[in-house]
Amino acid sequence: MNDSVRRRGRPARLSQDAILLVAQEIVEFGGIDALTMRAVAQRLSSSPMAIYRHVRDKDELLLLLLDRAAAALRRPELPADPRQRLVVLWRFLHDQLVANPWVVGVLAGGDLAGRSILWLVEEILQAFLACGLDAERAGAAYRAVWQYTVGVLTIRIAMARTASGLDRPSFQSEMIASVDPGQTPTIASFAGEWPHAWDNYEFGLNALLDGLIPRS
Template sequence: MAAAQEIVEREGSGALSMRRVAEAVGAAPMSIYRHVRDKDELLVLVMDRVVLDLPRPELPDDPRARLLAVLTWQHDELAARPWIVDVLVKGDLMAPSILWLLEEIYSAWQACGLTLAQAAEANRIVWGFLVGDLVQRAERARPEGRAPRQVSVPAAVDPAAYPTLAALHGYWTAPGRGDSFAGDLAALVDALIARAV
């Protein structure tokens, strides 16, 4: 498991294979199958190991604040481990050690006034937002000094052809525009709570 964890942390989940783990521990690839069924089981075991080692956050009593705290913790811990995000978005794998987090999230939604069905829907929406942010963060690496095209293209539009986009020039070029996760999460949570109650 330590060898598998080292591989995924260094090179990403796509680099993990039974052969790579076997080479890392000086064994034959087939001998790894005596311990785990397949790569998916190995990934679950590694994720479980990682989650078990994480300190749980202290959570406030206020339901909304509790929800934001636990969702932010989830986001931050996943942002620190992009390989886990990659595993989660590619399949249906989940570490059993994360069940406490799901319990906290769904019960916090309910404490905010949502029914269990509404909590499930709200969390599905927030999960999509959270994963989208994490995937974008992981993919943002670009050559030094090059402006991101998603900013430079709309920021330089012809105002005669695209007056609405041109009017947003200040938005496109604002410093720190790309790091709005906390505010966006709060707005989304507030909208979902207001919609459901």
């Protein structure tokens, strides 16, 4: 555990920053379901009531963690062309979520979002508008690509978690490898190279953008 949180077995001085450091460790190694006020208190040799003096509830704790993660991001350089800006922005978001998979669970599980990420949403919406969409369609386009991105990452994280506990090929790959070419010849042709959603994110992203953005 981080020395700033606990040192030589003595209880750390309780602060919001100390609470966030411990909460970050919990979600990174155990996921958001492992994060409870009691778990944080135990790690800090404190009581849950003492934690509540610094953080209202688990939702506020997750909001603070999201805001902390978003504030640490370095903004990418953006091209002038709005269509290319969208590719860069969505790829940037995708890659940041790959690096912080616990964030996907938080964002997919409700309406929590950190204020520090609003610049990215603003840039994406402006790029959609610059591509010729009106405000309503720009909002709908944002939601469509966001849902695609979260879906890809949710599947990727779940499959990676499953694969980490297996010492054999996955059921899906075994099923594809054993299909009868006479009954399903197209599927059989993919055996050994079965496509996965997280391997072709950019392909799907570009296909979505092509469908969402009006052609000049």
